[in-house]
Amino acid sequence: MSAARTLLLLGAAALALGFAFDARLPARPLLLPATHADPVQTAAAQPAFATHVGGVDYRIAPAADYDIAGLVVSRHDAEAWWDWIHAASNDHLNVVDLCLIWGANxxxxxxxxxxxxxxxxxxxxxxxxASVWRPEYLRSLSNNHLLTDSAAVARRLRGLRVGDQVRLRGQLASYSHDAGFAFTRGTSLTREDTGNGACETLFVRDLEVLRKAPAWPRWLQWLGALLILGGLWRWYAAPHRPR
Incomplete structure (x- = not known):
């Protein structure tokens, strides 16, 4: 087997393994005790305030102070190429959505x-x-719209990955703007609701990564990509052999 073919096969195998194990959730014994607790919600100490992001003036109305620790089980970045709603809404505050589980779940x-x-x-x-649809498990799961006007916090939020165990502190809040049209998004204030309007909208003041997901699947993806590039280079650089 030629060196080029060997590199291509090894690269494909490494890439496939990297993607197969990436975003795999840690087993229950690997979750930290902090994730077993319910979020803490108290009366908001922060009054309404204004901020300016992406050329848009926003008004944020805090409804409650919020402190949640949990496991990231899914995520969405508002800068994803297929995300059109944030751009159409002039929404530059909601940088990432994190789906978290905690508590009994x-x-x-x-x-x-x-x-x-x-x-x-x-x-x-x-x-x-059917056992997972019990109320105590469903209430221990939420989609969280994460807001920030800090570029540094936005970078950290976008760096979070499925499998990370995190703690977020800030204010559950509604936010609005009048940049060409009237836009408003609210927040849930209870863990008992489901469906449309049940998401928590959190203006993030503090982010702590309690335990990161293993990095080796992403390293394996990079290794696989490099091996494939090396194999392609060897393939095209090899002398032409007429049949």
């Missing part, structure tokens, strides 16, 4: 029997196991 490992994915403003959950 984390402590009992119900999430291990669930599958998660994210759309532009929603977290989708599916499972063939």
């Amino acid at each position: 984390a402590a009992d490992g119900a999430y291990e029997k669930m599958s998660f994915s994210s759309g532009q403003f929603v977290c989708y959950v599916s499972s063939k196991d």
Whole structure:
């Protein structure tokens, strides 16, 4: 087998393994005790305020102070190429959505029997196991619209990955602007709701990564890509051999 073919096969195998294990959720025993707690919500101490991001003036109206620790099970970046709603809404504050599980869902490992994915403003959950649809597990799961006017915080939020265990502090808030049209998005203030309007909209004041997801699947992806590039280079650089 030629060196080029060997590199291409090794690269394809590394790339496939990297993607297969990337975004795999940690098993229940690997979750930190902090993720077993419910979010803490108290009366808002911050009054309404204004901020300016992306050429748009926003008004933020805090409704409650909020402190949540959980496991990232799905995520959506507002800068994804297929996300058109944020651009159409002049929404530069909501940089990332994180779907989190915590509390009973984390402590009992119900999430291990669930599958998660994210759309532009929603977290989708599916499972063939009827036991995971108990109320205590559903209330321990939420999609969180994360707001920030800080470029540094935005970079950190965009750096979070599925499998990370995180703690977020800030204010549940509604926000609005009048940049060409009247835009308003609110927030849920209870963990008991579901469906449209059940997402928490959190203006992030503090972000702590309690435990990062393993990095080796992404390293394997990079290794696979480099091996494939090396194999292609060897293939085209090899002397032409007429048949």
